[in-house]
Amino acid sequence: MEPRPAAPRPRLCDSLGADQTPSASTLNAARAEARPAGRRAPAVAAVLPAGGSGERMGVPTPKQFCPVLERPLISYTLQALERVCWIKDIVVAVTGENMEAMKGIIQKYQHQRISLVEAGVTRHRSIFNGLKALAEDQPDSKLSKPEVVIIHDAVRPFVEEDVLLKVVTAAKEYGAAGAIRPLVSTVISPSADGCLDHSLERARHRASEMPQAFLFDVIYEAYQQCSDYDLEFGTECLQLALKYGHIKAKLVEGSPDLWKVTYKRDLYAAESIIKERISQHICLIMDTKDENHVGHRLEEVLKDELNHVKVTSRLPCHTGRDLDQIVSEQCYSYVCVNVMTSDFEEIRKLVNMLEESNLSILYPVVVISVYFLDYKSVPFDQKMENLMQIREYAKEVKKRNILLCGLLIYYPQLP
Numbered sequence: 001m002e003p004r005p006a007a008p009r010p011r012l013c014d015s016l017g018a019d020q021t022p023s024a025s026t027l028n029a030a031r032a033e034a035r036p037a038g039r040r041a042p043a044v045a046a047v048l049p050a051g052g053s054g055e056r057m058g059v060p061t062p063k064q065f066c067p068v069l070e071r072p073l074i075s076y077t078l079q080a081l082e083r084v085c086w087i088k089d090i091v092v093a094v095t096g097e098n099m100e101a102m103k104g105i106i107q108k109y110q111h112q113r114i115s116l117v118e119a120g121v122t123r124h125r126s127i128f129n130g131l132k133a134l135a136e137d138q139p140d141s142k143l144s145k146p147e148v149v150i151i152h153d154a155v156r157p158f159v160e161e162d163v164l165l166k167v168v169t170a171a172k173e174y175g176a177a178g179a180i181r182p183l184v185s186t187v188i189s190p191s192a193d194g195c196l197d198h199s200l201e202r203a204r205h206r207a208s209e210m211p212q213a214f215l216f217d218v219i220y221e222a223y224q225q226c227s228d229y230d231l232e233f234g235t236e237c238l239q240l241a242l243k244y245g246h247i248k249a250k251l252v253e254g255s256p257d258l259w260k261v262t263y264k265r266d267l268y269a270a271e272s273i274i275k276e277r278i279s280q281h282i283c284l285i286m287d288t289k290d291e292n293h294v295g296h297r298l299e300e301v302l303k304d305e306l307n308h309v310k311v312t313s314r315l316p317c318h319t320g321r322d323l324d325q326i327v328s329e330q331c332y333s334y335v336c337v338n339v340m341t342s343d344f345e346e347i348r349k350l351v352n353m354l355e356e357s358n359l360s361i362l363y364p365v366v367v368i369s370v371y372f373l374d375y376k377s378v379p380f381d382q383k384m385e386n387l388m389q390i391r392e393y394a395k396e397v398k399k400r401n402i403l404l405c406g407l408l409i410y411y412p413q414l415p
């Protein structure tokens with residue numbers, strides 16, 4: 001198969017990604033390499049309104065807490081944002097009633113960089129509360145005022161780094177920016193008697209989606225100035241920046257997956273998208289840093305051959321924390337490349353954690369453990385014994401929907 005060309009990615013031409021955390025994606029690393037010197041990174045934070053009741057969904061649980069594949073919807077959105085290591089803080093606005101539940105979600109799924117604030121009675125008021133928490137004048141706050149703030153609905157879980165980067169870059173240049181999509185239906189204006197007054201020309205209008213990004217001062221000042229009417233009935237942050245800051249937002253084409261989960265059927269659509277992503281996600285765990293090792297070749301090949309495969313390479317999974325993080329990413333396919341060790345315990349640790357995570361309740365989890373062993377240094381009998389152990393263990397864990405397979409690659413080391 002011909003390798004597919006990698007899709008061009010936007011670049012923020014400054015030092016975003018300099019402050020990388022261990023969870024930083026490879027994208028960030030790639031960007032850090034490509035970054036021209038000399039331009040300053042804007043400090044970026046995000047505000048997520050998550051204080052709605054989800055009336056249109058028609059279920060008692062607010063939609064952001066509805067489970068999708070056993071995990072609350074908001075947890076996917078948080079995961080999508082925290083993967084982006086250049087977003088420093090994520091402020092989530094939640095109602096007092098749901099505060100404890102939200103804390104539980106943060107703990108269970110090990111979300112990072114999250115601060116919680118009390119939501120308001122409307123979306124605009126919730127966002128305003130989030131912005132206040134980021135503003136400089138807050139006493140005892142561990143948050144600092146960012147240069148650019150992203151606003152993103154908690155119920156749009158499929159936001160990608162590409163579009164975040166595009167809106168942040170545009171916000172830095174224009175003061176405000178937001179994702180848009182082509183209209184699906186034509187928008188018409190009815191008259192008071194319920195008849196058609198006029199119809200908008202569809203091709204000349206767009207649907208405003210999220211994420212949006214703003215220079216912090218622009219949007220914060222707009223919220224400080226805006227009327228109670230705006231706060232009560234407004235639905236568009238870009239409009240506030242225009243009305244109160246005279247900023248014409250830059251509009252950025254977004255992907256179809258940015259839509260807002262609103263009705264019950266949207267939860268089913270979200271589930272299908274998550275399932276498709278799961279099927280494309282392989283976690284490759286390697287215990288060698290040797291760039292020339294065949295394990296690293298496997299990573300390259302997978303990335304070249306498959307369009308959406310995410311390969312997560314991790315160095316020896318000796319600590320429970322490393323494994324915890326891998327498992328919390330909800331990956332169902334694992335290839336463990338063992339060069340340094342033939343230690344069966346490592347695989348047992350991973351499988352135990354997968355069992356505890358209950359991932360395999362929904363689908364089979366596949367774990368392939370490959371041992372590359374030097375012909376001379378390890379006696380063959382000893383290795384076969386190890387594989388037999390894995391085989392016995394595989395029978396046991398199959399009952400719990402974990403499909404484990406051991407593979408021994410026994411080779412003579414070249415002089």
Ligand SMILES: Nc1ccn([C@@H]2O[C@H](COP(=O)(O)OP(=O)(O)OP(=O)(O)O)[C@@H](O)[C@H]2O)c(=O)n1
Nearest residue numbers: 049050051052053054055056121122123126154
């Ligand atoms: N007082 C509110 C109302 C809404 N939101 C949040 O704003 C986002 C988008 O709003 P919407 O889809 O309208 O959510 P709901 O208000 O929950 O839904 P509905 O209008 O159907 O009641 C959601 O993440 C929602 O939780 C919020 O933070 N505070």
Ligand SMILES: O=C(CO)[C@H](O)[C@H](O)COP(=O)(O)O
Nearest residue numbers: 123153208209210235236237
């Ligand atoms: O799509 C949007 C862009 O601004 C907002 O998410 C939307 O306006 C939220 O409004 P509502 O709470 O009424 O659904």
